[in-house]
Amino acid sequence: xxxxxxxxxxxxxxxxxxxxxxxxxxxxxxxxxxxxxxxxxxxxxxxxxxxxxxxxxxxxxxxxxxxx
Amino acid sequence: xxxxxxxxxxxxxxxxxxxxxxxxxxxxxxxxxxxxxxxxxxxxxxxxxxxxxxxxxxxxxxxxxxxxxxxxxxxxxxxxxxxxxxxxxxxxxxxxxxxxxxxxxxxxxxxxxxxxxxxxxxxxxxxxxxxxxxxxxxxxxxxxxxxxxxxxxxxxxxxxxxxxxxxxxxxxx
Numbered sequence: 001x002x003x004x005x006x007x008x009x010x011x012x013x014x015x016x017x018x019x020x021x022x023x024x025x026x027x028x029x030x031x032x033x034x035x036x037x038x039x040x041x042x043x044x045x046x047x048x049x050x051x052x053x054x055x056x057x058x059x060x061x062x063x064x065x066x067x068x
Numbered sequence: 069x070x071x072x073x074x075x076x077x078x079x080x081x082x083x084x085x086x087x088x089x090x091x092x093x094x095x096x097x098x099x100x101x102x103x104x105x106x107x108x109x110x111x112x113x114x115x116x117x118x119x120x121x122x123x124x125x126x127x128x129x130x131x132x133x134x135x136x137x138x139x140x141x142x143x144x145x146x147x148x149x150x151x152x153x154x155x156x157x158x159x160x161x162x163x164x165x166x167x168x169x170x171x172x173x174x175x176x177x178x179x180x181x182x183x184x185x186x187x188x189x190x191x192x193x194x195x196x197x198x199x200x201x202x203x204x205x206x207x208x209x210x211x212x213x214x215x216x217x218x219x220x221x222x223x224x225x226x227x228x229x230x231x232x233x234x235x236x237x238x239x240x241x
Contacts, residue, residue, distance in 0.1 A: 021174075025106070025174075026106035026107070026108065026174065027106050027108075027109065027169065027174045029108075029169035030106050030107075030108040030109070033108060039108050041107070041108075042107055044107075045107060
C-alpha cells in the first residue's frame, strides 16, 4: 500500500526524495520504495523520518482501517 | 630462474599493481562520503545472495548429473566448467542486487563503477585477444573468456537498470 502521507509531508517541507534520504541517512531509492509501499522500514528509520518531517509515528504510519 | 618463473613473477606484480590502482581509483572519490548500505539494501542483498547461492547449487547439481551419466567433457574445459558455477552464482547475485538498487552503496558513483567494469572487461578481453593472436593458445583462455563474459553481464545489467531508472532520478517535490 502506498504511503502518501510521507510523500505529502515531504512535499509540505519542500524536500526532494534525495534531500529527505540525506537527512535520514538512506538512499533515494529507499525513500522511493517506502512511498510506493514496496518496503516496510524498521522502527529506527520510521523515527528518523518522523524527526526529519516533524511528524509523529501515528501521523506518518498508523493505518486506521487496520485497527480491530 | 627460467623464463616461465620470471613471467609468472611479472604477471603477479602486474596483477597487484593493477589491483592497487583500481582499488585506489574506486576509493578516492568516495572516501569522504557516507558509502554504506542502508537497511533496505542490506535486506535486498540478502535475498540476492540467496538467489546466487541457489543458482550456483543448481548449476553444480546439473554438472554432477552430467558427470554421472558420463557426458563427455574434454579435460581442458573441466576447470572452466567448474569455475563457471561460481561465475553463474556471482552473476545471479549481481543482477538481483542491481535490480533492487542494492549493488552500489549510498553515494557511490555509478559512472565510476561502470568505468571500472569496462576497464576490467578490456584488460581481460585484451589478454585473451593477445593470446589468440600469438598463435599459442593458453589453457586458461576459456577461463579468461568466462571472466570477460561475467563482466559484460554485470555491465549490461547496470546499463539497462540505469536506463530504466533514469526518469525516476528527477523525482517530484
